[in-house]
Structure formats: structure tokens, C-alpha cells
Amino acid sequence: KQEVTQIPAALSVPEGENLVLNCSFTDSAIYNLQWFRQDPGKGLTSLLLIQSSQREQTSGRLNASLDKSSGRSTLYIAASQPGDSATYLCAVAAMKTSYDKVIFGPGTSLSVIP
């Protein structure tokens, strides 16, 4: 059964710091992995999508990597800003026939202090 975890659960950093959020999954049989941002009480905003054949994707100050063999993905945020404060979730599209579905991690709550 595919399970997704995220460490840390919460993170507080001063403005300007570079930071790394971690996502782990138990089964390497995935189609893709997607990172999202969620502001309190709001929907999810897609940040980056990494296909299973890719190693990383970049968008602006964000860089996401994928290592299927070890079941890990990282989201790197450069030069953090207070506006980056939100919950960050990763989701894997799992490919086992018994549970083909998108499975989310619990999220990392990020606070960037001015």
C-alpha cells in the first residue's frame, strides 16, 4: 500500500533563508509526483509536476527533485519570503491496479518570519 509522509510537519524560518521540504513515499511505482501550496481554508495551487521519468523541475525560486528508487522528493525554496508562508503538500499518482489513485502527504506548514 502506498503511503506518503512529509517531514517536518512544521517549519519556521527567517526571511531570506533557503529551505528544503521533504516528501517520502513507500512504493516507487508512480506515474508522477506533484507539489502543491495551500493557504488556510483555500484550495490547492499546483507548484510543480515531476513525471516518473524526470529527476527535477524548476519554476522561479522553486526546485523539486525526484528519486524514485529511494522513494523521495524534495522541494527547495530559495530566498524565502513572507508570502511563501503556507502549507506545502506533495502527492503521488500511484500505479498499482488495486489502488490507482493520487495519494497526498499530510503537508508541511511553513512560516517565513519577516
Added chain:
Amino acid sequence: DAGVTQSPTHLIKTRGQQVTLRCSPKSGHDTVSWYQQALGQGPQFIFQYYEEEERQRGNFPDRFSGHQFPNYSSELNVNALLLGDSALYLCASSWGQGVQAGELFFGEGSRLTVL
């Protein structure tokens, strides 16, 4: 280009009632998935609709049902509401069948409170 839109944004129901939530996918998308997100947790997959049929389903009881219309919009119905059904219900759209179809785009959600 309109993104994913959901209605209503908030609603309050009592135990035993029924609720219908609505979703219009992003322009150009033909697949709609529904998720339930309890407070402080990640979203849980309910089901996915493609070509007006339920294609995949998560671990949710039959009280949860849905429909997709020819214009790709979708409804989520929940019967016999329980207190535990209180959550944020999220709709996501994508192009193509299956969870491997590609990038998911989410709406702002419908916040359901069951009293």
C-alpha cells in the same frame, strides 16, 4: 481562462440530510476528481469521473456518489450525512483518463459543516 470553480463555498447541514456539491473544470479539461480534506490532513481521494463514468474510487462508502455531465462539469452527492463528513471538499480537473493523466488543478473547495 477560468480555472476550476466550485459551489457552494460554504454550507451547513444537519445529520441525516443530503448534500450536492458542484464543480466546473478548467477550460480544456475533461476529467474531474473529488477529494475530502479534514482539518490538518492531506486530501483523500474520493473518486474520478471521465467520459461521464466513475473510473476510479477511493475508500469511501456508497453514500458518496457523483455524476459527470456532457460539458464535463460534475456533482458530488453525499447522503445520510454524518458528523464525520464535515470537511473541505475539493474538486480537481485534468486532461485525460486515469491518475497518471497529468497535472491536477484544484478549485477553492466547498466547506461542509454537519451539525
